[in-house]
Amino acid sequence: MNTEAVSAHLARRAAVIGWPLGHSISPAFQQAAFDAVGLPVTYRAVPVAPDGLEAFVASLKHPTDNGPEWLGVNVTIPHKQAVANLVDDVTEEAQQIGAVNTVICTNGRLIGHNTDAIGFLRAMLDRDIDPVGMSAIVLGAGGAARAVAVGLLRHGVTELAIANRSPERAESLCWTLQDKFPRVAVKPLPLDAGVLRTRLAKATLLVNTTSVGMRGGPDPDGSPVPVDALSERHIVYDLVYNPQITPLLAGALAVRASVVEGLPMLVHQGAASFAQWTAVNPPLDVMFAAARRAIGLVS
Numbered sequence: 001m002n003t004e005a006v007s008a009h010l011a012r013r014a015a016v017i018g019w020p021l022g023h024s025i026s027p028a029f030q031q032a033a034f035d036a037v038g039l040p041v042t043y044r045a046v047p048v049a050p051d052g053l054e055a056f057v058a059s060l061k062h063p064t065d066n067g068p069e070w071l072g073v074n075v076t077i078p079h080k081q082a083v084a085n086l087v088d089d090v091t092e093e094a095q096q097i098g099a100v101n102t103v104i105c106t107n108g109r110l111i112g113h114n115t116d117a118i119g120f121l122r123a124m125l126d127r128d129i130d131p132v133g134m135s136a137i138v139l140g141a142g143g144a145a146r147a148v149a150v151g152l153l154r155h156g157v158t159e160l161a162i163a164n165r166s167p168e169r170a171e172s173l174c175w176t177l178q179d180k181f182p183r184v185a186v187k188p189l190p191l192d193a194g195v196l197r198t199r200l201a202k203a204t205l206l207v208n209t210t211s212v213g214m215r216g217g218p219d220p221d222g223s224p225v226p227v228d229a230l231s232e233r234h235i236v237y238d239l240v241y242n243p244q245i246t247p248l249l250a251g252a253l254a255v256r257a258s259v260v261e262g263l264p265m266l267v268h269q270g271a272a273s274f275a276q277w278t279a280v281n282p283p284l285d286v287m288f289a290a291a292r293r294a295i296g297l298v299s
């Protein structure tokens with residue numbers, strides 16, 4: 001952890017980087033957190049094109065613009081894997097997930113870390129939902145699915161199925177995970193209504209990590225599974241955070257299933273990055289309030 005930044009009270013900067021960045025709400029809740037604990041840090045959204053990534057990461061160590069030193073950055077699509085090859089060290093968590101969502105600048109070194117899995121789990125545990133012993137289905141096989149699957153496998157699910165529109169991506173992710181977690185059965189499935197209906201009859205936890213249901217995404221009004229396959233005994237977690245209640249979650253609420261929305265994961269992964277950068281307890285209430293305000297502004 002970066003205690004140097006806290007004790008020195010020197011002005012620092014932090015950012016979220018991605019391409020295209022679109023409208024990120026990370027600056028709203030991270031800046032609110034720095035302000036609330038009285039740290040002189042400025043947090044911005046910085047679009048970084050893929051061909052500028054290497055130079056940008058180098059500038060985290062050696063700023064060329066006379067600006068303040070960097071505390072760290074959050075990393076989003078499409079840079080999470082590429083950044084792992086550009087930092088000095090990668091934590092075990094980030095190695096397991098195969099992606100970096102947080103860079104920590106400390107003592108002249110860049111450490112690549114990943115807080116997505118812990119953010120995902122904390123949002124569940126906040127609702128008193130513990131995945132230990134559950135049979136789970138993860139929808140999607142992109143970057144978020146990797147973090148979710150690692151979080152679930154580390155946290156004691158007994159069975160994991162990964163269903164994806166492009167079946168080869170689900171298969172490849174399952175092979176990688178099965179190799180790392182040989183004691184749990186990890187099985188690929190097609191994203192097919194009939195197959196998912198059958199599997200939901202025995203699974204408890206359903207996690208959507210596809211972009212289906214996302215405002216402005218490929219299928220904003222859709223649900224990745226038929227909602228009539230859900231029942232009261234299911235726990236349905238949707239990583240999509242805008243809107244807060246997606247068509248999938250609306251269907252789950254209609255049958256009195258337990259639900260977890262995507263916004264708490266977003267705030268918790270950001271809070272875990274904040275804690276790594278500063279060694280200060282993140283002011284969660286402030287961060288949640290700022291995130292909810294920011295989502296309201298973009299909806």
Ligand code: NAP
Pocket residue numbers: 077116119139140141142143144145164165166169191209210211212214218219224239240241262263265266267269
């Ligand atoms: P990604 O790597 O681009 O993966 C996107 C996934 O969505 C892939 O599995 C893709 O399937 C699937 N998909 C896209 N359009 C689809 C469609 N029309 N029908 C079925 N499947 C479709 O993106 P990501 O980083 O994993 O993010 C995925 C979602 O999670 C986004 O909505 C993102 O905002 C959200 N997310 C939330 C948090 C949070 O903290 N709450 C964190 C990370 C991500 P194919 O492989 O077939 O293309």
